Amino acid sequence: MKTVYRSIVLLLLIGAPALFSGCTRVQPWERESLADPIMIFDANPIEKGIEEHHLDYREGSAGGTGAQSGGCGCG
Amino acid sequence: MRVRQGAREHKVGDAAVDKFGIRIAVMMLWVSLPVFAQELPPDEIQVNLSGYFDTFNVQIGYPSVTVTKKVTESTSVTGRYLVDVISAASMRSTFKVDGVTSATNKTSGGGDNTPDELRHELNAGITQILGDATLSLxxxxxxxxxxxxxxxAGHISYPLAKKNTTLQAGVVRSWDTVSPQIRTWQKNKDVLHLSSSISQILSPRLISQLNFSYIQYNGFLSDPYQVVQILATDNRGNPVVRTYESVVPDSRRRQAIGTRTNYLLSDISALEAGYRYYWDDWDVNSHTISLAYNRYFHNRQVRLRWGIRSYFQSQASFFREHYTEPERYMTVDSKLNEQFSNEYQFNATFTDGFRLPLLNIPLATEHQSFHFKLNVYHRHTATPDWHSRMLNMYALIINVGIRFEI
Incomplete structure (x- = not known):
């Protein structure tokens, strides 16, 4: 059951952006607002790193958030 | 019997702490995956002062300074120095282990009973644009x-579909050595972290990102400062409490897949939503959902962000609150317990010459910005924490920083 559930979640996560991406083509001059700091994921990587690693230690999960981690003893 | 058990638990509880985890808690490769390829990071000096305080009596302060400078049109270098300053009140660990291994204190190296309160970290990096790709080491x-x-660590970004899509891949390799203060041995741990990501512009107001991580741990994965206590009887039939080292498998395969989407609500506000699913071969599974609202104020000089993150996790297959007899794997580590947590996030960034109203104090100039972060974290475990004996942990994470353009 777990495997089935995981597969469904994975398919949804992978499939959704792929489905949407096929029908969009945003021109360069239309992307100005996407470069605004409020539209950038993790605009401050150092703050993001601090946040992620505290969570790594307090919780049993890691990864999948867009930041790369390593060199920690929080196994 | 109860008195003796209680006394022993009290003694160990006083001594044994999360020292191991605390001291490495901020070791992290701070690399964010840029949404757009072919971009070098800005030339700047960033000074940060961060703090962590929780109700399990842990306090950490860690100042850092980061310098990033473009050396050619297509090359940028980064250097960072960080130091941890950790509360020593809970670091005097002097307990012995009865079973599994016989521990004695060493007289040098990690065994001199004078715990450091400092950790030093140096980071050097280079980012290079190569054609359409951006490479960083x-x-x-x-x-x-x-x-x-x-x-x-290495990371590459590559744009596709007239830069509407960005593919990213990264690899991180770590080699760690632990030589605990209260043990005679020294052990190693290796980490391999592979990550990939795809960012997709879906409309002029909407961008989405999908992330996948595969992390392989090998070596010593336990916490040498945590112990497992088992109630037993001696030769005369009297109850005794035996104390064992925590033992976990020497490998762990971890995987996570997550997605996040950012939608521009107006010229001054945006809404970000995210979800992550995590699973590993220790039977830990988790779901994480997050939501954040960003908005400009004061002629875009002030940027505020409010966020909430909720997390739900199952326990590792070998985790127990109590063990009745020694087992192959034993751990009481709360982060492997069934749990949920909520984190409430607030960020403020001040730019472009912002001055504090009434006081007229400048917080930012044209070339310098100031930022502040406060996160309030609450974790609830299914059974009490092995050390504090509490179900709930509350923590504050604070960061103030200044970025100077150079």
Whole structure:
């Protein structure tokens, strides 16, 4: 059951952006607002790193958030 | 019997702490995956002062300074120095282990009973634009009293579909050595972290990102400062409490897949939503959902962000609150317990000459910005924490920083 559930979640996560991406083509001059700091994921990587690693230690999960981690003893 | 057990638990509880985890808690390769390829990071000096305080009596302060400078039109270099300053009140660990291994204190190296309160971390990196791709390489070295770590990392971004899509891939490799203060041995741990990501512009107001991580741990994965206590009887039939080292498998395969989407609500506000699913071969599974609202104020000089993150996790297959007899794997580590947590996030960034109203104090100039972060974290475990005996942990994470353009 777990495997089935995981597969469904994975398919949804992978499939959704792929489905949407096929029908969009945003021109360069239309992307100005996407470069605004409020539209950038993790605009401050150092703050993001601090946040992620505290969570790594307090919780049993890691990864999948867009930041790369390593060199920690929080196994 | 109860008195004796209680006394023993009290003694161990006083001594044994999360020292191991605390001291490496901020070791991290701070690399964010840029949404757009072919971009070098800005030339700047960033000074940060961060703090962590929780109700399990842990306090950490860690100042850092980061310098990023473009050396050619297509090359940028980064250097960072960070130091941890950790509360010593809970670091005097002097307990012995009855079973599994016989521990005695060493007289040098990690066994001199004088715990460091400092950890030093050095980071050097380079980012290079190669054609359409952006490549970055980083190296980190961290050293402290009983733990050293060396890390190298590489990351590449490549745009596709007229830059509507960005593919990213990264690899991180770490080699760590732990030589605990209260043990006679020294052990190693290796980490391999592979990550990939795809960012997709879906409309002029909407961008989405999908992330996947595969992390392989090998070596010593336990916490040498945590112990497992088992109630037993001696030769005369009297009850005794035996104390064992925590033992976990020497490998762990971890995987996570997550997605996040950012939608521009108006010229001054945006809404970000995210979800992550995590699973590993220790039977830990988790779901994480997050939501954040960003908005400009004061002629875009002030940027505020409010966020909430909720997390739900199952327990590792071998985790127990109590063990009745020694088992192959034993751990009481709360982060492997069934749990949920909520984090409430607030960020403020001040730019472009912002001055505090009424006081007229400048917080930012044209070339310098100021930022502040406060996160309030609450974790609830299914059974009490092995050390504090509490179900709930509350923590504050605070960061203030200044970025100077150079």
């Amino acid at each position: 980083n190296g980190i070295y961290s050293t402290e009293h009983d733990y050293t770590s060396s890390t190298v």
